[in-house]
Amino acid sequence: MGKILLTATNAMIFHFLVPHVEKLIEMGHQVDFASTNLEGYDDLLRSRISKLPVNLTYIHLERSPFKLSNYKGVADLKRIITKGNYDLIWTNEPVMSIATRLAACKVRKKGTKVVYMVHGFHFFDGSSKSSWGIYYPIERLMANFADYLITINKEDFIRGKTFGFKEVFYIHGVGLDTGRFRNATVNKIEKRKEIGVPQDAILLFSVGELGVRKNHEVVVRALGKLHDKNIHYAICGEGILEDYLKNLCKELDIADNVHFLGYHRDIPEICKSSDIYVFPSQREGLGISALEGMASGLPLVSSYINGIRDYTEEGVTGYTLQPYDVEGYAKAIRFLADNPKVRKMFGTYNMKSVQVFDICNTTKEISKIFNEILLK
Template identity: 35%
Template structure:
């Protein structure tokens, strides 16, 4: 039986972004194994990680708990993870390895060099390179040469935004390296749009005051997500009956909580923690904001668009491929809390503009639908192993003969 390995630094990456890929591989007749860190570094709760392990085993997926760190500075632990993955590579006899996340992707591609010479095909999905236009110089000095090196040990490099795609295609060279561009992992547009929710009950559960408008952000609580900007912008709003709901968990909670107290907005900001009903929460929001410093192609923004929310987001790679300024929302500089606050007020007080942006986003996001992405992933898995002699054509938005 054909075998495939799905590898990432942490379990939450696979849970949130790769279950469709696992299902596709199983449909194609592969025995699927998973390798990642189940114990720490996850953006979902410990309870969810444990439940995820059970779900994988129930599907017949073999679980390998490997302590891959998320920090590039934990060299000793990276080396330890490399040794474990190399052992897994030598005994696994995998036909396909699909790896994710910067450190997980590097560890996997280096560990599978020998097996790749024997026929194992290595696929790496870059969920947003750490080197990008405007990135810190240190990012370019560290991550760029590492990714360029590892491209030599990659059969297929999947990029999820156009900037990464163009850079990888022009600068990365490898033995038969194939660089492709996909619109993220895909989202279930119909499911999100038609989610049934008891809005009154959910608002009550989240302690949202009756009659209040809701500004929403869904993201990990980390410095990279730039909550300082959104909180400062929210504090400047001179509107009554507005709350800011933040869905996510992370190590940055205490920092943000202290800032909220300093800004004197404790009674207007609601932390929900990790939630499994984001699609429902989207339907009780009025405006979605996403001030992140760095993204690949954010699922949170795609889902907000599918739910019909106007989106205000930072003008960065990934975000500006999804949100068309003045059409589906507004773009702003990630450091400009004044502009963000102005845009919040405009959307909270202009129902006609919100309705126009709602309709635009629901139509615009259809191309990121899960059926489209899944079709392309299915053929990609087949084509990288040589089982399909077809390639994706952007001109016809479909597959054609080589």
């Protein structure tokens, strides 16, 4: 068994990585955490991992790759890595992984294996020239500072193979508790009343930050075209575009049909109270919230880009579109709103097909990969 250092932001560890660490510990590995101290997550994270036999060290690191203060984070990581005598370093996310890989240069020469897990490259087929111009050369360069790459979508897997890693692995995401969504029970009448949606309305649902990447605007504009008072749209999320989107709804005269719910913990119950899951993102490493909609038995109306392509199929999971196709979103929503049997058909298929992304499967995938690497 090996001694492993996991580096990631607190948010990533808190939301996604703890089950994988639990599995690794169960198999006999020792795991330590090095993480950024993100306000709102540090106490929650400490509470969650307090029962695990791990050491958690906070480091100084900013989200922006251009912050000079990040040199402090690299120095922090060097001290942790030098003292830790690790067999394997598992790093996540662009800025954290760059700092970790730079800090691990000396120990890597002595045999410590460095694994970079990418949660979606910022460049992909169809992304902007600026994304390719900035992020592609950085990732190509930094590939020289890691031994192995783990990807969570097939496009990144194929592209990562050209970067010069010793080996590139593909896994089915970081894992989703599909049973939590599949088996959720809810009083639909009460839940709809709570969020302000009429009982007989067709309810579209999205979860995601109110920012450019999640692209909620295309659904709002599609509803503006439909102008059907019986179709409502609920969004769980917060972000810088909230006022813009609310004003747009007013301009399109659909303010009463779009519900900005903010942050919610009862996502499975809201999913079970909805009719259609919409997921119009511009970029996704995979897109966990769409998988949650599928696990709840909802049809998808989604964009068809990098990670989302891995689990969507036109006319099978629902309808797939280009991110800015307002007319296409309007037509797909209209058709599904008018055809409950089709919604049920897509939803039934989705509930079954999403099982490969379940946390039970992905924890096995990651632990198997690490065992293989440690034996090399």
